[in-house]
Amino acid sequence: VPLSRVGTLYSFSTVHVAPKGFPTPYVIGYVDLPEDVRLFGQIEGATTGLEVGAAVEVVLGVVRVSEAGEPIIGYKFRPRRAEHGA
Amino acid sequence: MVRDVYVAGVGMTRFQKRTDLTIEDMSREAVLAALDDVGPNVVIDEAFCGSVFGGSLIGQRILRDLGLTGIPITNVENACSSGSSALREGVAAVALGRADTVLVIGTETLSQFGGGTLPLEASDLENAMGMVMPGLYAMRAQRYMHEYGATDVDLAGVVVKARRHAAANPYSQLRTPVTVEQVLQSRMIADPLRLFMCCPTGDGAAALVLATAERVRRWCAVPIRVGASVLQSGLHKTGFRDMAYSELTARTARLAYEQAGVGPEDVDVAELHDAFASAELMYYEALGFCERGAGPRLLRDGETTLTGRIPVNPSGGLLSRGHPIGATGVAQVCEAVWQLRGQAGDRQVPAATVALTHCTGGGISGLDHGACSLHILVR
Numbered sequence: 001v002p003l004s005r006v007g008t009l010y011s012f013s014t015v016h017v018a019p020k021g022f023p024t025p026y027v028i029g030y031v032d033l034p035e036d037v038r039l040f041g042q043i044e045g046a047t048t049g050l051e052v053g054a055a056v057e058v059v060l061g062v063v064r065v066s067e068a069g070e071p072i073i074g075y076k077f078r079p080r081r082a083e084h085g086a
Numbered sequence: 087m088v089r090d091v092y093v094a095g096v097g098m099t100r101f102q103k104r105t106d107l108t109i110e111d112m113s114r115e116a117v118l119a120a121l122d123d124v125g126p127n128v129v130i131d132e133a134f135c136g137s138v139f140g141g142s143l144i145g146q147r148i149l150r151d152l153g154l155t156g157i158p159i160t161n162v163e164n165a166c167s168s169g170s171s172a173l174r175e176g177v178a179a180v181a182l183g184r185a186d187t188v189l190v191i192g193t194e195t196l197s198q199f200g201g202g203t204l205p206l207e208a209s210d211l212e213n214a215m216g217m218v219m220p221g222l223y224a225m226r227a228q229r230y231m232h233e234y235g236a237t238d239v240d241l242a243g244v245v246v247k248a249r250r251h252a253a254a255n256p257y258s259q260l261r262t263p264v265t266v267e268q269v270l271q272s273r274m275i276a277d278p279l280r281l282f283m284c285c286p287t288g289d290g291a292a293a294l295v296l297a298t299a300e301r302v303r304r305w306c307a308v309p310i311r312v313g314a315s316v317l318q319s320g321l322h323k324t325g326f327r328d329m330a331y332s333e334l335t336a337r338t339a340r341l342a343y344e345q346a347g348v349g350p351e352d353v354d355v356a357e358l359h360d361a362f363a364s365a366e367l368m369y370y371e372a373l374g375f376c377e378r379g380a381g382p383r384l385l386r387d388g389e390t391t392l393t394g395r396i397p398v399n400p401s402g403g404l405l406s407r408g409h410p411i412g413a414t415g416v417a418q419v420c421e422a423v424w425q426l427r428g429q430a431g432d433r434q435v436p437a438a439t440v441a442l443t444h445c446t447g448g449g450i451s452g453l454d455h456g457a458c459s460l461h462i463l464v465r
Contacts, residue, residue: 010225010229010326010329011225011226011228011229011232011329012225012228013221013224013225013228013276013277013278013279014274014276014277015216015218015220015221015224015275015276016273016274016275016276016277017202017203017218017220017275017276018203018216018218018221019202019203019205019218022216026216028215028216028217028221028225029225030225030329032325032326036324036325036326037324037325038323038324038325038326038327040211040212040215040217040451041215041216042215042216052228052229052232063214063215063216064214064215064216074215
């Protein structure tokens with residue numbers, strides 16, 4: 001099933017205490033895609049003022065750092081930029 | 087053959103950081119207290135032990151030095167519901183006629199991890215992507231606040247109540263009363279959850295003895311009957327899930343009420359799984375103590391304090407008594423039994439005859455929770 005790259009933020013939280021390999025603070029969230037798929041992931045970029053229901057898009061990024069200090073790459077989300085400016 | 091099952095004796099350690107003791111020694115304190123509570127003639131036919139991080143053969147390691155060997159001993163792991171799942175196995179063993187007296191233990195030492203969030207199953211995708219237990223509850227809280235207009239003052243109110251109750255509980259880890267302002271000044275863990283809104287890390291054990299009607303009549307002045315013992319697991323979903331309501335807790339509660347032949351309006355006292363402050367409000371609703379979205383109002387009206395319509399967590403709950411995870415489900419039943427017997431001291435709920443305990447948890451992708459267990463106890 002091909003999935004959309006843009007979804008709706010169902011809920012989110014800024015995490016301040018986390019296991020090794022996750023530099024804090026970071027933002028996590030559940031994103032609902034139109035195909036009735038919910039994805040969990042970190043949200044990067046301008047996350048201040050983030051709101052439930054916000055449009056976010058899938059991006060690639062560093063999810064965590066391995067014990068050997070190598071970045072682990074995975075999917076993340078970022079707030080979708082407004083199409084016609086602010 | 088299904089027989090009535092009774093609680094003949096209960097005992098627990100104070101929940102706290104116990105680095106001076108091994109888990110076996112600590113657990114034996116709880117077992118001896120429970121056996122002592124039954125009396126000198128107690129005979130144990132079978133034992134069940136719930137723990138997550140206790141390691142292999144935890145039950146045998148605890149019971150060996152008490153001479154309780156040779157009997158069937160089963161160890162149960164079910165995340166935060168490990169103790170309550172062991173209890174359910176014990177109830178079944180007596181109910182089905184396999185044993186006349188069963189010992190149930192719940193035990194955990196979390197101070198071994200040195201604080202912070204609990205280690206979660208590393209193979210799980212969400213955990214590998216940065217999920218932590220406070221983060222999961224925080225996202226539920228965020229959505230709940232969004233839908234129902236609850237505020238961080240409501241969350242703080244849960245903590246204030248928990249600490250006030252815990253001040254009268256000698257088994258509780260955190261017994262110092264706090265104000266709403268103090269809760270809101272504690273450091274942020276996962277927005278909107280602050281430190282005081284999260285259950286503390288600690289060590290503890292609880293134990294109880296289950297017996298048939300015949301045995302309990304010989305041993306106990308006030309037998310407490312197990313009216314319901316139910317376990318469910320979360321449903322797997324890959325798409326939308328309503329995170330502002332616990333379907334798993336609601337489903338388990340429905341089955342438990344049916345089994346016990348009572349409704350939420352009949353419950354005199356409840357010990358529910360307030361691992362985080364927001365969860366208590368949401369579980370009021372899932373357990374049927376109020377309508378959806380009415381949790382903050384129920385709390386604000388004082389209905390869940392010791393003198394309210396449905397007193398919740400007279401022990402101080404997970405937020406104050408503490409949450410050494412495998413021990414919690416058994417400790418909740420200890421509190422319920424003390425409440426029903428009228429032995430709860432300054433935290434006594436007046437004239438309680440029906441008590442409910444609710445223990446849930448375990449975080450893996452796609453499930454509300456790994457497990458949820460409910461027990462209803464009747465005087």
